[in-house]
Amino acid sequence: MIAAYSVYLAVFWQKIPAIVPSHFDALGRPDSYGGKAVLLRELTLALLLWGLFVIVRRFPHAWNFPVKVTEGNRERLYAIANRMMDILMPLVVFLMIYSGTASIVQLPVLIFYLILAVIGVVIVVSIVLIVREK
Numbered sequence: 001m002i003a004a005y006s007v008y009l010a011v012f013w014q015k016i017p018a019i020v021p022s023h024f025d026a027l028g029r030p031d032s033y034g035g036k037a038v039l040l041r042e043l044t045l046a047l048l049l050w051g052l053f054v055i056v057r058r059f060p061h062a063w064n065f066p067v068k069v070t071e072g073n074r075e076r077l078y079a080i081a082n083r084m085m086d087i088l089m090p091l092v093v094f095l096m097i098y099s100g101t102a103s104i105v106q107l108p109v110l111i112f113y114l115i116l117a118v119i120g121v122v123i124v125v126s127i128v129l130i131v132r133e134k
Contacts, residue, residue, distance in 0.1 A: 001090065002046050005097045009039060012104075020103045028102070028109025042100030046093045053089040057082055066127060067134035076133050084126035091119050 009016075013036075021030030022038040056063075060078040069077055095115050101107060 001093055001097050002043070002050065005043060005046070005100065008101075009043065016104055022103065024099075024102065024109070028107075028112070039100050039103055042096045042103075046096035046100075049096065050089060050093055053085055053092070057085045057089075066131055073133050077130055080126055080129045080133065084122060087122050088119060091115055091122070095119075 016036045016039065018036060019033050020036050020039065021032070022034035022041075023030070023032035025031045060081050061069075063081060065077055065081070067073070067077070095112070098107065098112060098115070102109075102112070
């Protein structure tokens with residue numbers, strides 16, 4: 001996704017208007033504008049978030065769990081948490097890329113909210129699974 005968005009920006013950079021929407025209200029209507037360089041913000045944030053997910057995923061022992069981590073449940077808790085991270089990584093990156101792309105072309109705001117809902121469900125389900133593992 002990040003590579004595709006990077007290629008898209010590189011190929012179409014000259015055709016992108018000089019001023020693009022940089023923020024949207026809850027209905028998906030632009031309420032702030034900026035130079036097309038703001039499109040690089042989403043790309044940069046997506047890269048930073050992906051990197052952060054990769055790093056954080058390597059240190060599950062440093063995470064806060066809603067239950068006590070013991071020798072008996074450690075591996076199961078880490079597996080659930082890592083699975084959650086594996087699902088959240090592409091969803092969060094997609095959300096960043098989607099919002100950047102929405103600055104260039106009109107995209108339905110419903111997809112943005114659906115992805116946010118999926119992220120919420122993944123987090124809640126993961127927490128429930130972790131609590132059941134105590």
